[in-house]
Amino acid sequence: xxxxxxxxxxxxxxxxxxxxxxxxxxxxxxxxxxxxxxxxxxxxxxxxxxxxxxxxxxxxxxxxxxxxxxxxxxxxxxxxxxxxxxxxxxxxxxxxxxxxxxxxxxxxxxxxxxxxxxxxxxxxxxxxxxxxxxxxxxxxxxxxxxxxxxxxxxxxxxxxxxxxxxxxxxxxxxxxxxxxxxxxxxxxxxxxxxxxxxxxxxxxxxxxxxxxxxxxxxxxxxxxxxxxxxxxxxxxxxxxxxxxxxxxxxxxxxxxxxxxxxxxxxxxxxxxxxxxxxxxxxxxxxxxxxxxxxxxxxxxxxxxxxxxxxxxxxxxxxxxxxxxxxxxxxxxxxxxxxxxxxxxxxxxxxxxxxxxxxxxxxxxxxxxxxxxxxxxxxxxxxxxxxxxxxxxxxxxxxx
Numbered sequence: 001x002x003x004x005x006x007x008x009x010x011x012x013x014x015x016x017x018x019x020x021x022x023x024x025x026x027x028x029x030x031x032x033x034x035x036x037x038x039x040x041x042x043x044x045x046x047x048x049x050x051x052x053x054x055x056x057x058x059x060x061x062x063x064x065x066x067x068x069x070x071x072x073x074x075x076x077x078x079x080x081x082x083x084x085x086x087x088x089x090x091x092x093x094x095x096x097x098x099x100x101x102x103x104x105x106x107x108x109x110x111x112x113x114x115x116x117x118x119x120x121x122x123x124x125x126x127x128x129x130x131x132x133x134x135x136x137x138x139x140x141x142x143x144x145x146x147x148x149x150x151x152x153x154x155x156x157x158x159x160x161x162x163x164x165x166x167x168x169x170x171x172x173x174x175x176x177x178x179x180x181x182x183x184x185x186x187x188x189x190x191x192x193x194x195x196x197x198x199x200x201x202x203x204x205x206x207x208x209x210x211x212x213x214x215x216x217x218x219x220x221x222x223x224x225x226x227x228x229x230x231x232x233x234x235x236x237x238x239x240x241x242x243x244x245x246x247x248x249x250x251x252x253x254x255x256x257x258x259x260x261x262x263x264x265x266x267x268x269x270x271x272x273x274x275x276x277x278x279x280x281x282x283x284x285x286x287x288x289x290x291x292x293x294x295x296x297x298x299x300x301x302x303x304x305x306x307x308x309x310x311x312x313x314x315x316x317x318x319x320x321x322x323x324x325x326x327x328x329x330x331x332x333x334x335x336x337x338x339x340x341x342x343x344x345x346x347x348x349x350x351x352x353x354x355x356x357x358x359x360x361x362x363x364x365x366x367x368x369x370x371x372x373x374x375x376x377x378x379x380x381x382x383x384x385x386x387x388x389x390x391x392x393x394x395x396x397x398x399x
Contacts, residue, residue, distance in 0.1 A: 001037045001040040001041050001044070001051065001067075002037075002041060002051045002052075002053050002065055002067050002118065003053060003065075004033065004034070004037035005034055005037040005038045005041060005067075005075055005079065005114050005118065006034075006065070006111050006114045006115055006118070007111075008030045008031075008033035008034035008037060009030045009031060009034045009082070009107040009108075009110040009111040009114070010107070010108065010111035011030065012026050012027060012029060012030020012031070012033075012107050013027075013030065013103070013104045013105070013106070013107030013108040013110075013111065014104070014108075015030075016100050016103050016104040016107065017100060017101070017104035019100075020100040021100075023099045023100045023102075023103040023104070024090040024099070024103065026103070027086050027089075027090075027103040027106065027107055028083075028086055028087065028090065030107055031079070031082055031083040031086050031107070031110065032083060034079050034082075034083075034110070034114070035076075035079040035080055035082075035083045037079075038072070038075040038076045038078075038079040038080075038114075039076055039079075041067040041072045041075055041076075042072040042073065042075070042076045044067070044072075045067055045068055045069045045071075045072040046069065046072075050066065050067065050068045051066070051067040052064060052065070052066050052067070052120065053065040053066075057121070057123055057124075057181075058123060058181070061121065061123060061175075061180070061181040062121070063121060063123060063124045064119070064120030064121045064124060064182060065115070065118045065119065065120055065124065066118060066119075066120030066184075067118060070246075070247065070309075071117055071118050071120075071247075073309070073313070074117035074118075074243060075114055075117055075118055077235050077312075077313055077316055078110065078113050078114055078117060078235050078236060079110075079114070081231065081234050081235040081236075081316050081317070081320050082106075082110045082113075082231060082235075082236075084320065085106075085227050085230050085231045085234075085320060085324070086103070086106065086227070088227055088230070088324050088327075089102070089103070089106070089225075089227035092225065092226060092227055092327060092331075093225065093227070098142070101142075102139075102142060102225070105135060105138050105139055105142070106139065106227070106228075106231070108131075108135055109132060109135035109136065109139060109231070109236065110231075110236070112128050112131035112132045112135055113128070113132055113235075113236045113237075113240075115127070115128035115131070116128035116129060116132060116240060116243070117243060119183070120182060120183055120184070121181040121182050121183060122171045122174060122175060122181050122183060122186070123181050125171075125183070126167065126168070126171055129164065129167065129204075129208075129240065130164070132236065132237055132240060133157065133160050133161065133164070133208075133237075134157075136156065136157075136160075136221075136232060136237045137153050137154075137156065137157040138153075139224055139225075139228040139232070140152060140153040140156055140221045140223060140224040140228065140232075141153030141154075141223075141224070142224055142225055142228065143223070143224070143225070146223070148223055149223040149224075151220075152217075152220040152221055152222075152223040152224075153221075153223070153224075155216075155217050155220055156217040156218075156220065156221045159207060159214055159216070159217035160207045160208055160214075160217070161207075162207065162214075163203055163204055163206055163207020163208070163214055164204055164207060165203070165204075166199075166200040166201065166202070166203025166204045166206075166207075167200070167201060167203070167204030167205075167244075168204075169200050170196075170197045170198075170199075170200030170201040170203075170204065173193060173196055173197045173200065174186040174189065174193075174197050174251075177189055177193045177197075183247065186251070187248070187250045187251045188250075189251060190253070191253075194251050194252070194253050194256070195253050195255050195256050197251065198248065198251055198252040198253065198255075198256030198257075198259075198260075199255075199256055199259055201244060201245070201248050202245065202256065202259060202260055202263065204241070204244065205240075205241030205242070205244045205245050205297075206241065206263060207241070208237065208238065208240040208241035208244075209238055209239070209240070209241030209242055209290070209293040209297070210238060210267075210271075210286075210289065210290040210293065211241070211263050211264065211267040211290065211293065211294060211297065212263070212266050212267045212270050212271070212290075212294075215267065215270075215271055215287075215290045218233075218238065218286045218287075218289060218290055219274075219278075219283045219286040219287060221286070222280075222282040222283055222286055222336075226282075226323060226324065226326065226327030226330065227324075227327070229282060229285075229286075229323045229327075230319075230320045230323035230324050230327070231320070233285070233286065233289045233319050233320070233323060234315070234316040234317070234319045234320035234323070235316035235320070238289055238293060239293070239312060239316065241293065242293050242296045242297065242300075242308065242312055243312070245260060245296075245297060245300045245305075245308075246296075246300060246305045246308050246309055246312070249300055249305040252300075257300070257301045257302075257303060258301065259301075260297050260300050260301035261297065261298050261300070261301020261302060262301070263294070263297055264293075264294040264295060264296065264297025264298040264299075264300070264301060265294065265298050265301075266294070267290055267291065267293070267294030267297070268291045268292075268294035268295050268298065269291075271287045271288070271290035271291035271294060272287075272288075272291040274287040274290075275287035275288045275291060279337060279338050279339070280336050280337055280338065281326050281329070281330075281336040281337075281338060281341060282323070282326055282330070282336045283336075284338075285319065285322055285323060285326060288319075288362070289319060292311070292315050292319070292362075293315075295311060296308040296311050296312055296315075299311065311365055314361070314365040315362070315365065317361075318358050318361045318362045318365065319358075319362070321354060321355070321358040322355060322358045322359065322362070325351050325352075325354060325355035325358070326355075328348060328351045329341050329344045329345075329348070329351070332344055332347060332348065
């Protein structure tokens, strides 16, 4: 099931690009099988079974895929959002002549994202990180013949690639200090190496999750098709930075946590104000995405990565629904300008109702931190000792 979670979308994408026939049917089949495999992984992880797949890699550094509780949750999140977005895309792209290229690239992107969230070593994670960056460049620039599309795709690629240098150096520090590329082994590093590596990983996360001052590329990425925006903003490309910081949370010392919280807090304020000033619906949602991922980094910096995880799950469902609704309004009015969309909800009452529910859910999801504040006064029990090699979905409490 671990291999099938990746292979189903990967093989389906290759089949679409090779056959160029029935792309919708092949894409939905691959996405559906991948979703079932991810659900099976989550069921196994919930029952205490940790699945691991070891493949040949560098000398003494094999490639690993691991399905433990945290990574299995991420895999189900990616697979479920991708499946629903592809169902929507089957109608959205029905009249596009380049449907095979679109669905093939989307499936390859999903496979790369699954490799990233299930990676058990830094080499696999880095390879998947680069693949999602390249795939997103192809998807954002899908309509490259239209004015401004090619420059928007290039801008997104260069912004994220420049920040990736921090990830490269951070991984080099972790592997060099721990003597192993396995992620779980490097999370035990403490002291100055942990601080340096944590700050460098934060730089990589800032690029992918569009944090200040690297947030500009995300709003320009709206040049791609709406299904691309829905997938990238909810549970894949932009989520990669938050996923990285959640997984690296046990490594981060106090100084790194402070930096993570400051970056997220500044982004939440700046991007939130930018969203208020926007007069284009999709660009408004893009600014909101940066702000919401900033809140997730605030939660990580505050020592509550579980809160960040919960908000990540909620945000994935909410923001994908908002973008898909915006795509319907865009088709009706041939614009996403708020003035041009005035009254669009009357013609689509069902879509507007779903859009309104998702918007209210986005507001309500920000109440999660209050739940954690109210539970801080409860007496704490000493954690039970963990057996070596057993799955773990908990982090040390903040000092």
